[in-house]
Amino acid sequence: MTTPTIRARNRPLWQRALLSPWARPVLLVLALLILWDLAIRLFKIPPYLIPSPWAVVQQLVNEWPKLLKESIPTTYATLGGFALSIAFGIPMALVIAYSRTIESFVYPLLVFSQSVPKIAIAPLFVVWFGFGIIPKVIAAFMLGFFPIVVSTVMGFKSVDPDMLDLARSMKASRLATFARISLPQALPSIFAGLKVSITLAVVGAVVGEFVGSNSGIGYLLQIANGNFDLPLMFAALTVLSAIGVVLFVAVDVVERLMIPWHASQRHGAVATA
Amino acid sequence: MKIKRLTCVIAAVAALVASPAFAQGKDKVVLLLNWYVYSEHAPFFLGKARGYFDQEGIDLDIQEGRGSGVTVQAVAAGTATFGYADVATMIKAASKGAPVTAVGVALQTSPMSVMGFADRNIRKPDDIKGKTVAVTPGDSMSQIWPLFLKKTGLKDSDFKTVSGDAQTKLNAVMNNQADLLLGYVMDQAIKLQDATHKDVYPIRFADYGVNMVSSGIIVQKDYVKAHPDVVKRFLRAATRSLEESAKNPEAAIDAMLKANPKSGVKETALVGMKNTAALYKGPDNPNDRPLRVGAKNMDETLALLVEYGGLDKASAGKATDYYTNDYLP
Numbered sequence: 276m277t278t279p280t281i282r283a284r285n286r287p288l289w290q291r292a293l294l295s296p297w298a299r300p301v302l303l304v305l306a307l308l309i310l311w312d313l314a315i316r317l318f319k320i321p322p323y324l325i326p327s328p329w330a331v332v333q334q335l336v337n338e339w340p341k342l343l344k345e346s347i348p349t350t351y352a353t354l355g356g357f358a359l360s361i362a363f364g365i366p367m368a369l370v371i372a373y374s375r376t377i378e379s380f381v382y383p384l385l386v387f388s389q390s391v392p393k394i395a396i397a398p399l400f401v402v403w404f405g406f407g408i409i410p411k412v413i414a415a416f417m418l419g420f421f422p423i424v425v426s427t428v429m430g431f432k433s434v435d436p437d438m439l440d441l442a443r444s445m446k447a448s449r450l451a452t453f454a455r456i457s458l459p460q461a462l463p464s465i466f467a468g469l470k471v472s473i474t475l476a477v478v479g480a481v482v483g484e485f486v487g488s489n490s491g492i493g494y495l496l497q498i499a500n501g502n503f504d505l506p507l508m509f510a511a512l513t514v515l516s517a518i519g520v521v522l523f524v525a526v527d528v529v530e531r532l533m534i535p536w537h538a539s540q541r542h543g544a545v546a547t548a
Numbered sequence: 549m550k551i552k553r554l555t556c557v558i559a560a561v562a563a564l565v566a567s568p569a570f571a572q573g574k575d576k577v578v579l580l581l582n583w584y585v586y587s588e589h590a591p592f593f594l595g596k597a598r599g600y601f602d603q604e605g606i607d608l609d610i611q612e613g614r615g616s617g618v619t620v621q622a623v624a625a626g627t628a629t630f631g632y633a634d635v636a637t638m639i640k641a642a643s644k645g646a647p648v649t650a651v652g653v654a655l656q657t658s659p660m661s662v663m664g665f666a667d668r669n670i671r672k673p674d675d676i677k678g679k680t681v682a683v684t685p686g687d688s689m690s691q692i693w694p695l696f697l698k699k700t701g702l703k704d705s706d707f708k709t710v711s712g713d714a715q716t717k718l719n720a721v722m723n724n725q726a727d728l729l730l731g732y733v734m735d736q737a738i739k740l741q742d743a744t745h746k747d748v749y750p751i752r753f754a755d756y757g758v759n760m761v762s763s764g765i766i767v768q769k770d771y772v773k774a775h776p777d778v779v780k781r782f783l784r785a786a787t788r789s790l791e792e793s794a795k796n797p798e799a800a801i802d803a804m805l806k807a808n809p810k811s812g813v814k815e816t817a818l819v820g821m822k823n824t825a826a827l828y829k830g831p832d833n834p835n836d837r838p839l840r841v842g843a844k845n846m847d848e849t850l851a852l853l854v855e856y857g858g859l860d861k862a863s864a865g866k867a868t869d870y871y872t873n874d875y876l877p
Contacts, residue, residue, distance in 0.1 A: 321624070322644060323621065323624065323641055323645050323646045324624075398715045401716045401719060401720070402725070405725060406720075485713060486713050486716050487710070488712070489685075489711050497713070498685050498686035501684075501685070502686060502858045503640050
C-alpha cells in the first residue's frame with residue numbers, strides 16, 4: 276500500500292498541487308464555469324435568461340461592498356437559527372432517545388411538521404413576529420432543526436449496548452455513563468446532523484428575507500430580480516453559497532477538534548460529509 | 549397485411565393530430581397573464597366566452613402568470629405566444645436584449661397608488677407623514693415611488709418603510725404593521741377589501757402627475773414578423789373584448805368567475821373591473837380605441853424608466869423601439 280504514496284511524492288510540484296485535496300473542488304468549479312460559458316455560446320442563450328459567468332464575476336467585483344454589507348444580516352440570521360436549532364434540537368433528541376413514551380408522542384408530529392413547506396407559511400412569520408431579524412431566525416430554525424433531531428436521536432440510539440452493560444456492571448453513575456460512553460459515541464452522527472443543518476439554515480434565512488426584509492442577501496435578490504439584473508442575482512447567489520460553505524467548514528473544524536479519534540477524521544484533510 | 553394496417557393507423561393518428569388545426573383552421577394561441585386571475589383580466593374571459601376570439605379564427609388558451617417579469621421571459625423564449633404584462637417591465641427586459649415588443653397597451657393611465665383603510669383618513673400625500681408604508685423592493689411601484697414623493701414634496705424621512713413580498717404587504721396593512729402599501733387600484737385595493745370587508749382609499753400616483761403606462765399585450769418580435777395576421781386578428785378580438793368590458797363590466801366579471809370561480813368575489817371584482825376600464829385611456833389620446841397608445845405617453849414612460857426605473861440611458865433607445873400600434877384595428 277506504500278507504493279502509490281511514493282509515486283505521488285515523485286510527481287512534479289504542479290501535478291501534486293493539481294491533485295491536492297484543496298485544488299480538486301476548485302478545478303471542478305472551473306470546469307463547470309467553462310462548460311457554462313460554452314453552453315451559452317454554443318446554444319446562443321440570451322443574457323436575459325442566463326447570464327454569462329464573466330458578467331457574474333464582473334458584478335461580483337463591482338457590487339462587492341454591497342454584497343458584503345448585505346451578507347452580514349443573512350449570516351446573523353443563519354447563525355441565530357442554527358443556535359436555536361441546537362438549543363432545542365439536541366435536548367429534544369435526548370428526550371426522544373431516552374423515553375419511548377415521549378418518542379411515540381412527539382416523533383410523528385415532528386416528521387409531520389417537517390413536511391410543511393416553510394415557504395408557504397413564511398409570510399405568516401412576518402405577521403406574527405414583525406419585520407425585524409426574528410422571522411428570519413425562525414425560518415432558519417424551522418429548516419435547520421429537523422436534521423439535528425434526527426441524527427442526534429440516531430446517534431444516541433446506536434450506542435453499543437454492551438458498553439452500557441459494562442458501565443452498569445462497574446457501577447458507573449448515569450452522568451458518567453452519559454459523558455464517557457453515550458455522548459462520545461453519539462457525537463459523530465450529531466455532527467453529521469449539524470452539517471446538514473447549517474446549510475439548510477442559510478436557505479431558511481433567505482426565505483425569511485424574501486418574504487419581508489429591508490436588508491440581507493434575500494432583499495438584494497428581490498431587487499436584482501425586479502431589475503432583470505441576472506448577473507447581480509447570480510452574484511448574490513454565489514455569495515450566499517459561499518456563506519454556506521464557510522459555515523459548513525467551520526462546523527467541520529469544530530468536529531475535527533472534538534472527535535479527532537473518529538474514523539471519518541482519520542484520513543486526509545478534505546471535509547467528508 | 550400488417551404493414552397495411554400500420555399505415556392505416558399512422559394515417560388515422562396523423563388525421564387526428566392534424567384535424568383540429570385544419571378542420572377549423574384555427575390558430576392555437578397561449579396568452580400568459582401577469583398574475584393569478586383577477587378583475588383586470590376579465591375582458592379576455594369575456595372575449596373568449598362571447599366567441600370574439602373564435603370569430604377571428606383564434607383558439608385562445610389563457611394561462612395564469614407569476615409576475616410580469618416571468619411572463620416577459622416566457623414570451624421572449626417562445627413558451628407563450630402572447631403575454632399580458634407590465635409594459636415598463638417589458639421595456640427593461642427588452643433593453644437587456646429580450647426580443648419582445650408591445651403591440652397594444654391596455655392600461656394607459658397608471659394604476660399605481662398608495663393605499664390604506666379609509667377609516668385611517670389618509671387621503672392626500674400630506675397625510676402620509678409619520679405613517680408606515682409597506683413596499684416590495686425591486687418592483688415597479690417601489691421604483692416610481694421616489695417620483696411620487698418628489699412630485700408631492702414628501703421626503704423619505706417623513707414616513708417609515710417596511711419591505712416584503714406581495715403577500716407580506718397585504719398582511720402588514722391588515723395587521724396594522726403598516727398604515728399603507730404601494731399597490732394597484734384594481735388589485736391590492738380589492739384584495740384588502742375582500743379580506744377585511746373594510747373600505748380602502750387609494751391615492752393614485754396618476755393624480756399627482758406621474759404618467760406611466762402599465763399592463764399591455766406583448767409578443768416576441770420574430771413572431772410578429774412571421775405571423776402578422778394572427779397578431780392582427782388577436783388584437784381585433786382583444787380590442788372588442790376591452791370595449792365591451794368597459795361598457796358591460798358585469799358581463800366581463802361573470803365570464804371571469806365562470807371560468808375561474810376562485811378569482812374573486814363578484815361585488816368587489818366588479819369595482820375592480822370598473823377601476824380597470826377607467827385606466828384604458830391615456831392623457832394624450834382620449835378618443836382612441838382601447839390598446840392604442842399615445843406617442844407622448846410612451847415617451848414619458850421611457851423617460852421615467854431611465855430616471856427612476858434603473859434603465860440604462862445608453863441602452864434605452866427610443867420609445868418606438870418598444871411598441872407599435874401598427875397591428876391594432
